[in-house]
Amino acid sequence: MEWILGPWPWYVSGPLIAVMMFALLYVGKSFGVSSNFKTLCTICGADKTCDFFRFDWKAQRWNLVVLLGGIIGGFVASRYLSHDQVPAINPKTIDTLKGYGLESAGASYQPMELFGKAAFSDIKIMFLLLIGGLLVGFGSRYAGGCTSGHAISGLSNLQLPSFTATIGFFIGGLIMVHFIFPLLF
């Protein structure tokens, strides 16, 4: 089963994600990760600050368990199902990234400049990570879902709001990569 240790091709991964969506539907739930942030906020006491967080969070515990599974899955996959997996990205992409000072492009799974130990001593990197997270958290709640809820589940159900949300995801991503990155890096 050597193939498991290498990167999984898109035509295996994509269908497996759809299978996962079906598995959740089959147990009476749905595939949508970002709502977990709302639940976590409520657990941290956000329900004392506004109505939005006043809901029956205990009914959402199942999704937190799925999230916990995700953490375990990341651990198992990186430690036991991989031998230092490095995404084989386009050499042009690697060149662009090295031009931005991201020397780890083509050499690691994640940019070590952003996600390695050195990141903690760089205030600019910490700030970018915080802002990025903020945008994802705010945007997913505003849009009513993230890539799992809209781009996968919603579009599989041919939902128009999910189509506009996904268009939005891409517009945002393109703006960030093409207009803002050159200013940041």
Add this chain to the structure above:
Amino acid sequence: MKKTFVYLFIGVFFGIVMYKSEAASWFRIFEMFNFESFHMYGIIGSALVLGIIIVQIIKRNNLKDIYGEPIKIADKEKGLKRTLLGGIVFGLGWALVGACPGPMFILLGAGYLSILVVIFGALLGTWFYGLLKDKLPH
């Protein structure tokens, strides 16, 4: 207890697929927004092709879930402004940190501790939305 194990198992499966497929890799997301590979489009596209087929089969055959209840897939709340504006804000963040919500936790499991800053930011962002939502166009 048995149900908890099922949810956990599905989550572990999700984590493994997302890591091995590299959908959790910052580099793959950057590459995607540069249109320099088919990979991510292949993942999303093939997930959608199968997903659409699965949902159609569920609906047309009135398939029941494991409890014998008809599988009900809720419609999404409408709102052009919220989905588009919210989507753009999300996309800006997704590209910046190279991770959407699921991968944030998968990367945590993979040991990239600085993702905790991203997760903290996402919690803050979620909270801010709750506080500000009545002032935003929907």
